[in-house]
Structures are given as C-alpha cells and as structure tokens.
Amino acid sequence: MARKEFQLEIVTPERIVYSDKVVSITAQAEDGRLGILHDHRPLVTKLQIAPFSFITQEGQEENVAISGSGYLEVTPQKVTVLCQTAELSHEIELERAQEAKERAEERLQASDEAIDYSRAEASLKRAIARIDAARAQRNDD
Incomplete structure (x- = not known):
C-alpha cells in the first residue's frame, strides 16, 4: 500500500526553509510529542x-x-510551520552549535547578577535543538 503524502511548508521571516511533499512529521509541541x-x-x-x-x-x-x-x-491541504528560526540539519555547523551550548552553560553557572538567565536558558535550548537535529541526521546517513 502506497503511503499518502501531504504538503509541508516550514517558513521563517527570512525564507522558506522547506516546501515539498512528505509522508509523516514528528514535532515537539507544548503538550508533548506529536506525530x-x-x-x-x-x-x-x-x-x-x-x-x-x-x-x-x-x-x-x-x-x-x-x-x-x-x-x-x-489543514486538510497541508501542514505549515511558522517559526522565528529553523535550520535543516545539513545547514547546521555542529562545532559552532557545541560552542554556543558551552557558552550558554557557562553563563548559567556564573553567579553574576548582570546575566539574563532566561536569555541564557533560551540560548542553551536553541543550541541543544541544533546539536540534536544535526546529530540525528548524521546518524541516519
């Protein structure tokens, strides 16, 4: 039995990251993992x-x-992802993402009142997302 396809578009303010037919999506929503x-x-x-x-x-x-x-x-016609930033895994420079993670961890461990901890936590989450996406793709290749 052939798998049914549907349109996926991933869009940021700067560009269309992806626009093509897919057969499934897995995403992390606020309420949990979504297939x-x-x-x-x-x-x-x-x-x-x-x-x-x-x-x-x-x-x-x-x-x-x-x-x-x-x-x-x-929607019945397609799935649209609208986000501030998104990168396909092959676009991610793993070394830079790891360096960003280390910088964010250092900021979070510092006891400096001038540090914006919520911003540092967001930086850490972004770096981890980039690392995980890049590693997942490299493991699939």
Missing part, C-alpha cells in the same frame, strides 16, 4: 524549541532544528 500523517485532524499548536523531523516522499528522514518560537498548523 502527523495524511488526513490528520486540523489543529494549531505551539512548538517547543526542539528538533523536528519528517519523512520525505522518497522515504528519507530529514531533521530540522526549530530554534525559535513557532507554531504548527494542520
């Missing part, structure tokens, strides 16, 4: 800063780092 297949019921949900994956029509798993606030909308 989407063809004919999923319509919904809108807020996405967590986390890796996002999908299976292409060719059967390849692709990983994306959703590293900024975002929303996922499911």
Whole structure:
C-alpha cells in the first residue's frame, strides 16, 4: 500500500526553509510529542524549541532544528510551520552549535547578577535543538 503524502511548508521571516511533499512529521509541541500523517485532524499548536523531523516522499528522514518560537498548523491541504528560526540539519555547523551550548552553560553557572538567565536558558535550548537535529541526521546517513 502506497503511503499518502501531504504538503509541508516550514517558513521563517527570512525564507522558506522547506516546501515539498512528505509522508509523516514528528514535532515537539507544548503538550508533548506529536506525530502527523495524511488526513490528520486540523489543529494549531505551539512548538517547543526542539528538533523536528519528517519523512520525505522518497522515504528519507530529514531533521530540522526549530530554534525559535513557532507554531504548527494542520489543514486538510497541508501542514505549515511558522517559526522565528529553523535550520535543516545539513545547514547546521555542529562545532559552532557545541560552542554556543558551552557558552550558554557557562553563563548559567556564573553567579553574576548582570546575566539574563532566561536569555541564557533560551540560548542553551536553541543550541541543544541544533546539536540534536544535526546529530540525528548524521546518524541516519
């Protein structure tokens, strides 16, 4: 039995990160992990800063780092992800992401009152999402 496809668009203010047919999506929503297949019921949900994956029509798993606030909308025609920032895993420089993680961890461990801890935590989450997406793709190759 052939897998049914549906359109996925991942859009940031700067660009369309991805626009093509897919057969499934896995995302981290605020309420937990979410899997989407063809004919999923319509919904809108807020996405967590986390890796996002999908299976292409060719059967390849692709990983994306959703590293900024975002929303996922499911309609009968397509799934749209609107987010501040997103990177396909092959665009992520793993070394830079690891350095960003280390910097964020250092800021969080410092006892300096001038440090914005919520900003440092957000930086750490973004770096971890980027690292996880990049590593997941490299493990699949």
